[in-house]
Each structure stands twice: as structure tokens, then as C-alpha cells.
Amino acid sequence: MPAEDALLKVEGVHVEFPILKGLVFPRRVGSISAVAGVSIEVAPGETLSLVGESGCGKSTLARAILRLVTASAGQVLFKGVDLTKLSPAKMRPFRRHVQLVFQNPYASLHPRMTAREIIAEPLRMLGMDRREQVERAKQAMQRVQLRPEFGDRYPFAFSGGQRQRIGIARALSVNPEMVVLDEPVSALDVSVQADVLNLLKDLQADLGIAYLFIAHNLAVVRHFSDRVAVMYLGKIVETAPRDRLFKRPAHPYTEALLSAAPMPDPIRERKRQRIVLRGEIPSPANRPTGCCFRTRCPKAAAICAQIDPPPVTLAQGHVVNCHFANA
Ligand SMILES: Nc1ncnc2c1ncn2[C@@H]1O[C@H](COP(=O)(O)OP(=O)(O)OP(=O)(O)O)[C@@H](O)[C@H]1O
């Protein structure tokens, strides 16, 4: 669990998107509550993984941290400074400290910029002179094991794994203290996923960068994280150190997620009993009352429809939002 000096402290963040009706004079008829009061912390040099089903709000939370969408409530404290309150001009110097690597390396790189231009763009935006931009872009390419002479090539000339290395080099070019990795390998072939993940691990060991690692794949999360936060319908429902979460999940949603993931140990894999959740994840435009998971929870009781479960600490760093977490 991060100490008082967390690098990033997200407190009670909400993000809402308007639902508009009418083409000529659009009016707001409702809102999508994509992130509904999230609090997480990331310590210097650690990896916090964020897992949850598609549409639960992982990317929106990442974008709110980087101020690419506006949080309607809550704080994003980076080294104690609330980024949500900064003017665009005051935000600029912070941009270099927290960088983002996108989910899809095929869509996220500008097709008409060379690899070197893509990697140097954040440096240019910081006002660095051209010669230094070229030098730093070269160093960043070497760090991610891309040959600097490929710097003149356009993205189409690279494979998926190489494109993701360009995205990582771009994020690293400004020497950030933290990188948000939004499903960085999910669009890649399985054969290159391990290469990119190992590269990210090595870079973290060398440079001491903290990662907020967003992922679907629990096998990858197990390999990659120090701590894990589980997200459901815009909320964090459980946070724990990695080994504890995999051995002693306490939230029914985490139990269901883990039960669906194959285990590396063949004996435990034979005994694995899958918990199948009923129904679909509800729409974030129409959230259930009380506990957000109650419409699919095998353990739901009357209280779950009435009261949103408060966080309960089960052990150091293991916090769960469930009325029956100790049962
Ligand atoms: N710009 C937007 N306008 C309206 N709704 C949006 C917008 N961006 C996201 N949403 C909605 O917010 C919710 C959360 O989306 P988000 O992309 O954050 O989920 P996710 O957990 O990253 O999903 P995935 O695993 O598929 O990437 C979804 O219901 C999505 O449709």
C-alpha cells in the first residue's frame, strides 16, 4: 500500500458524459456515469493494475487523470498538486510527468508522421530545441530496442509490436515519473505480447517509473502488478496486493473474474469451478441503487439494493466494498 507520499492520489473522481437528444437543438436528457467516485493511489516506482469488464470506465478514468476528459467531481493529486484545478498553462509542466500509452498502436500513431517525429512530439510541445529533440528521440528509440535509423520510417512500415514500442518511446522521451498503460498489449499478437511486457518491466527497473496498468487479461496482471484494483460499473470494488488478491479475493465480482481465468498450476486448474455471472453489465446511464453489482451478484441480499457498501479493510492494503466481505 502506498505510504503518505503517494505519487498519484485519485480521490472520489466522477466523470459524466451527457446524453443528448435532437439534432438541430440538442438538449441533455440524461447522463452516463462512466466513473462514479473512484479513489486509487500509486506509489513511486510501483505498478497498480486496474482490471474490469469492457465499458466499466477504465479508459475514462485514465483520461480523467491526464485531463483529457474533465472530472465532474473529485481530485487528482500528483505529488500533492490537484491537477483538476490547474489552468491549461499551469497543467503543461505536469504533462511531462504523467504519460499515456494507448490501447491500439494501429490507430494511435499519426500515419503521416515519421517514427522520430512521433517520439519527439512531446519534446517539441515542451519547447525543446530541435537538435536536442532528435538526440532524445534517438535515446528513447534505443531504450525500447528500436534501431534509431528506423526513425525516418512511417508507422505503416512497422509491425504491431514495433508500433507499440514507438508509443512507449514517445511516452518515455520526456522522462516521466508515471506512465498510464491503457491495455498496451491487447491489440498485439500473443507472440509479441510477452516481449513488450518484458520491455516495460525492464524499463521500470532501470528508470523507476510508476505504472497504472489497465488490463483485461488476469494472467498478464498477475505477472505484471504490485497491487490490483478491480473496477465494476465505474467504481473500484476491491483493491489488494497482487498475491493476496489472487489467493483470497473477497468481492463476489473479483471471485467471478478469477474463476474465469485459467490457472498455471495444472492441479488447481483441474479443480477450478467457474462462477458464471447472470445478465449483462448494467448501463452506466441507469445505475442500480445500492451496490452497483447487485443485479448480477450471486450473494445479493435485501440490504444490497438499499445501501451502497462502504469500504471495509480486511488486511493491510486489502479494501473491499461489499456488505458481506467478511462472511
Ligand atoms: N466520449 C464519450 N461519450 C459518451 N460516452 C462515453 C464516452 N467515452 C466513454 N463513454 C462510455 O463510458 C463508459 C466507460 O467507457 P470506457 O471506454 O472508459 O470503458 P473501458 O473500461 O475502458 O472499456 P474497454 O475495456 O472496452 O476499453 C462506457 O459506457 C462508454 O460507452
Ligand code: SF4
Ligand atoms: S454488497 Fe451485496 S450485491 Fe454487492 S457485492 Fe456484496 S453481496 Fe453482492
Ligand SMILES: [Mg+2]
Ligand atoms: Mg478502455
